[in-house]
Amino acid sequence: MKPIFVRGVSNQFRLTLAIILSVALLAANHRLDPIRQSLSSVLSPLQYLANVPGVMLDWSAEAFATRNMLELQNKELLRQQLVMSERLQRFEHVRQENERLRALLGSPVHMDSRKVVAEVMEVASDPFRQFVVLNHGSQTGVYVGQPVVDAQGVVGQVIEVSEFTSRVLMVSDTSHGIPVRVTRNDVRAIANGTGDIDQIELRHVAKSTDIIAGDLLVTSGLGNRFPEGYPVARVISVSRDDGQSYAVINAQPLAALDRIRYVLLIWPDETTPFTLPADLVELIEKNVAASQATGEQTTEQQATGQQATSTTGDNASLNQPAVNPAGANAQNPTVVDPTGANTQTSPAVNPAGANTQSPPAVNPVATNDHNQSSSEPITQSSEVNQ
Template identity: 80%
Template sequence: MKPIFARGISNQFRLTLAIILSVILLVANDRLEPARKSISSLLSPMQYVANIPGAFLDWSAETIATRNMLERQNKELLRQQLLMSERLQRFEHLRQENERLRALLGSPVHMDARKMVAEVMEVASDPFRHYVVLNHGASSGVYVGQPVVDAHGVVGQVVEVSALTSRVLLISDVTHAIPVRVTRNDVRLIAQGTGEIDELELRHVAKSTDLRVGDLLVSSGLGKRFPEGYPVARIMQVDKDDGQSYATVTAQPLAALDRIRYLLLLWPDGEAPETKAEAKSEVQAGSNDGENKTQ
């Protein structure tokens, strides 16, 4: 009986044809290269058009990622700059102390104090009060009396703390005073705010005191409020009037008090007094619980 559908090309013929074509392509490969390039050139615009949506999505993702990355890098670099500036502030103090003592092992400067970068949220609008409000408060461990510095020197101290914010009294305020000493000769003085943002006054300075214009004043560490060695101001004028009992000495703060934005909160002892008190109370409570259980 004759089949309804005729048989197609046999498998042997197909194999033979494929082998012949393969040999021809291998031999003529170099000669087909110009034609291949021409076809590729003709199809390139179509490839670009087909790739536009994917390229646009990749560009958008890269742009967003790059912007976020730059913002993170800027914040991290600013934080590192503040931390490094805080360390560099004490180099002059350490250099002169090294010249006098030939060793820094006994230096009381706190090199490993805990630090935190804070941003200024508000500046006092009252011209007779100099303070700023920071975006960190008791929830971050900030405490009353905590020293605050910027990239150039001492800014002031915390005088009021809430849960999320804190108020810093600047060293230029008339109610603020800080113990300082001259790095050149270790003369100890008190720098008092004058109400002027760029001026401090050294009160009750004897006329015989060896002070010179340009002398650097650093925190002396007395009073245990500000750690020793942080730059405070530089003497700008020394007036020894014969009609006055004391010399009139003015200094200019090194911190940029009129344009501060980011500040550095310091924990000279590593943690706030409240944290220590809470830890101590927890330890005592644990001891009492242990004694009760033993009994």
């Protein structure tokens, strides 16, 4: 007779199998990324389908909105447009001036070439992970590490991309860190998430660092991940305890992370070169031409000096005294005359003991010829006397 309840697999075997599978999945985690992306691309239509009720609700709310609500909304939008237009005009002037100064200093100009508005399709339900899913993927050009901002500040960065969707890790997540600087004094720090959607913190900041409540934190541009100058958070509290090595600094993100609906994907500009204004180009060309002319004049002066030095050296080599082995006349050398001959110009070696009045000679043969021609008038005088 068979028992009613058949004994199944033992609990020890189940535990062992679970441990083995867990270790295998941990070891092959990085190799499963293509599979995850493929599954995400396959499940993207389901995400769009799940988002249809929210889209229909928004459309219904807009369709049944009263006239008074639309008028008030229109007036508010018009007011915001005027305010933003005035700020944009001032910012445009500041931007042009900043570009001119950066061009004069030779500093690279940071610009954004492309921006795309994306809609939030899904919010993470995991309490330990804070991310959202956007309706743009690799077809739009979204890449891992791309910065994401909204109308108030930085939201986070893309950590996973599929064909039609992408996942954005928000700045409040515990695993997220972003380099920031204080606009008041350019103090740099790292802002890390705390797990609280309304709070981030600056870790490992010295107690003597000049940071106070109310300081605005913006992206510093370090790490080449977030462009420089985007607002991140505002400092809400600073605590300096003598018993702690570092100050405890808390800040509140400026982006509305708990109610974001539309965000902005940013592509940094890496191909479009910056063009200098015409007046700056003309000024730089004049300076280059003047420097080239000055360099040519300096080169000519150096060449003239070298030529003069070479000529002087040649003359000096010609005027150097020469030793006459044949007993020829010598003018410059100063040596001892063993024969005690009379010398009128300078003492020289003369075996024959003859008087020397002729200039210095380099060639012994030429010198002898010169001496012969010089001695002819003396011979003729002797003949006349006879």
